[in-house]
Amino acid sequence: MNLRVLLQTSLLVLSLLPTLVLAVDRIGDFSLLDQNGYFHQMSWYDDNKAIVLLVQATGDTAVQNVLTDFDALNSRFDTQGIEFFMINPLGLKDRDAVKAQMAALDIDMPVLMDDARLISQALDIDNIGEVLVYNPKSFSLLFRGPLGAQLTAALTDIVSGRDLQTTQVASTGTPVNYPIKTAHLQQVPSYEKEIGPIIAQNCAACHREGGIAPFALDSHTMVMGWSQMIREVLMTKRMPPGQIDSHIGDFINDMVLVDEDAQKIVHWIEAGSPKDGITDPLTALVWPETEWAFGEPDYIVEIPEQSIPATGILDYYNVMVELDLEEDRWVRASQYIPGDRTVLHHTLHSLIAPGETRGGSLLGGEPDRPDIAPYIPGQAPRMEPPNTGGLLKAGTRISMQMHYTTTGKESVDASRIGIWFYPKGFIPEERMTGQCACHFTPTWVNIPPLDPDYEMTQSFTIEKDAKLFAFTPHMHFRGKRMRFSAEYPDGTSEELINIANYNYNWQLAYTYKEPKAVPAGTVITATGAFDNSEQNKMNPDANRSVPWGLQSWDEMFFGAADWKYVDQSGN
Numbered sequence: 001m002n003l004r005v006l007l008q009t010s011l012l013v014l015s016l017l018p019t020l021v022l023a024v025d026r027i028g029d030f031s032l033l034d035q036n037g038y039f040h041q042m043s044w045y046d047d048n049k050a051i052v053l054l055v056q057a058t059g060d061t062a063v064q065n066v067l068t069d070f071d072a073l074n075s076r077f078d079t080q081g082i083e084f085f086m087i088n089p090l091g092l093k094d095r096d097a098v099k100a101q102m103a104a105l106d107i108d109m110p111v112l113m114d115d116a117r118l119i120s121q122a123l124d125i126d127n128i129g130e131v132l133v134y135n136p137k138s139f140s141l142l143f144r145g146p147l148g149a150q151l152t153a154a155l156t157d158i159v160s161g162r163d164l165q166t167t168q169v170a171s172t173g174t175p176v177n178y179p180i181k182t183a184h185l186q187q188v189p190s191y192e193k194e195i196g197p198i199i200a201q202n203c204a205a206c207h208r209e210g211g212i213a214p215f216a217l218d219s220h221t222m223v224m225g226w227s228q229m230i231r232e233v234l235m236t237k238r239m240p241p242g243q244i245d246s247h248i249g250d251f252i253n254d255m256v257l258v259d260e261d262a263q264k265i266v267h268w269i270e271a272g273s274p275k276d277g278i279t280d281p282l283t284a285l286v287w288p289e290t291e292w293a294f295g296e297p298d299y300i301v302e303i304p305e306q307s308i309p310a311t312g313i314l315d316y317y318n319v320m321v322e323l324d325l326e327e328d329r330w331v332r333a334s335q336y337i338p339g340d341r342t343v344l345h346h347t348l349h350s351l352i353a354p355g356e357t358r359g360g361s362l363l364g365g366e367p368d369r370p371d372i373a374p375y376i377p378g379q380a381p382r383m384e385p386p387n388t389g390g391l392l393k394a395g396t397r398i399s400m401q402m403h404y405t406t407t408g409k410e411s412v413d414a415s416r417i418g419i420w421f422y423p424k425g426f427i428p429e430e431r432m433t434g435q436c437a438c439h440f441t442p443t444w445v446n447i448p449p450l451d452p453d454y455e456m457t458q459s460f461t462i463e464k465d466a467k468l469f470a471f472t473p474h475m476h477f478r479g480k481r482m483r484f485s486a487e488y489p490d491g492t493s494e495e496l497i498n499i500a501n502y503n504y505n506w507q508l509a510y511t512y513k514e515p516k517a518v519p520a521g522t523v524i525t526a527t528g529a530f531d532n533s534e535q536n537k538m539n540p541d542a543n544r545s546v547p548w549g550l551q552s553w554d555e556m557f558f559g560a561a562d563w564k565y566v567d568q569s570g571n
Contacts, residue, residue, distance in 0.1 A: 026140040031237040034110035035098040039500040046136040049081035053132040056086040058097040063129040080159045086111040089120030116259040129173035145169030184267035192277030198261045224273040241506040245498035293381035297418030308343045308411040317402040325394040329421040331370035335381035339414035347375045354395040378506040389428040435460045437526035437559035447546035452533035459525040465566040467515035474558035477538040482528035489521040526559025
């Protein structure tokens with residue numbers, strides 16, 4: 001056997017692992033949102049002995065009749081290291097119906113909504129009403145069967161640390177079918193026409209030579225080689241990064257892979273990642289030669305080089321940069337390019353105009369001041385909406401706070417900011433403004449030790465009719481989630497965005513595809529939560545009462561929104 005055949009054979013065996021492991025009931029880790037939009041990853045429950053999943057379907061009479069008994073079982077075992085969920089395998093996205101059913105039965109329990117149906121397939125769910133017992137440490141199934149004596153006995157054995165006497169019992173109920181899976185088994189999705197283009201559109205911009213991702217997905221060979229990891233990050237929703245709850249709002253950069261595309265990729269991987277056709281869409285990709293998003297900038301800010309030691313805890317680097325603009329210019333776009341993104345985590349900066357002693361406020365509300373892009377992990381270059389901008393005055397200084405982390409080797413960071421101006425003589429007619437629902441030290445209450453879900457909330461009022469453009473959440477390592485909602489003057493309310501799985505290492509300003517109109521007097525509320533438990537793998541110290549602070553081991557709570565007032569007359 002030659003080397004090429006051996007490699008192909010090895011990769012084929014690897015690609016079949018998901019199918020093989022199911023035979024021994026090892027599922028792998030997975031993540032889903034529940035009916036209320038809360039994020040649940042099974043590995044975060046590995047301090048429990050088991051997770052119990054009841055297969056639920058709204059309107060199914062048989063399962064509705066056992067919900068009360070299932071809730072009673074939850075009450076019996078939930079203090080003994082057993083976590084209880086339901087799972088909806090139908091992909092109907094009927095959150096409101098599920099909420100109504102749970103409310104009618106007075107049951108407070110998460111129902112995991114498997115919109116893409118990939119988790120249900122991996123769990124091999126056959127019928128509504130069956131119960132699965134899952135081990136969050138080994139990611140394997142311990143028991144499968146109906147609600148009843150055998151399930152109770154199995155849970156008793158698990159709690160007692162005994163081997164299970166029974167692991168599988170036949171169950172009946174409404175069959176669960178997977179027509180898309182069946183179709184993909186009969187006709188594997190085409191790499192050339194389907195898989196390659198999906199990767200090109202959703203992954204390749206970062207996963208390319210010189211991109212910010214750790215490896216390139218620039219050919220079928222590379223995708224096939226990384227196929228098992230691709231499957232894993234889709235099942236746990238680690239990738240694409242920065243994804244939000246797709247049920248709420250419509251955003252340009254929601255980073256959500258549509259269900260149909262996720263199904264194609266996973267089913268293609270499980271079929272062995274075959275290549276078809278004569279062309280490879282990924283090798284055909286051509287990337288711009290310039291690193292600047294909008295062509296060569298009109299003005300480049302060269303930030304003085306910063307020397308970063310190999311080890312140690314670093315205070316913020318405070319840097320003042322003098323701009324040598326000869327005249328005032330209106331800003332239409334900006335981009336921050338880090339010199340060494342392995343050490344630079346983020347920047348904070350403000351513009352100090354001539355005659356000022358300090359810069360703009362983090363709270364926003366200064367529409368004539370330009371918004372120059374900082375560096376935030378995952379943040380895209382900033383382009384203002386048409387005919388919108390702020391004035392960068394000659395003689396302006398940029399006061400910068402630069403947050404660095406050490407990596408074990410010395411480094412030098414030489415970052416740059418590119419700025420694009422409107423043509424000379426053109427004055428944009430509209431201004432962007434905004435505000436932050438923030439907690440600083442006067443209102444901050446320390447996060448208690450070992451608290452897995454400590455909530456904070458803050459609000460502000462939009463005084464005039466406006467159009468909302470974007471939301472930016474900011475917390476540190478303990479940040480868990482953040483939601484923005486609107487309370488309107490007529491007494492109604494609406495959820496605007498749900499960042500269900502906040503990631504400190506991938507922070508975005510989420511921008512509406514179409515600005516959202518809100519009336520004067522609208523109250524915007526940001527509600528966030530922190531996970532200060534030992535289950536938070538990023539937590540620096542779960543036993544600490546956490547204060548507000550600039551460093552990542554302390555915390556912040558920023559919920560910023562950007563908008564334009566409808567009346568731009570200045571009255």
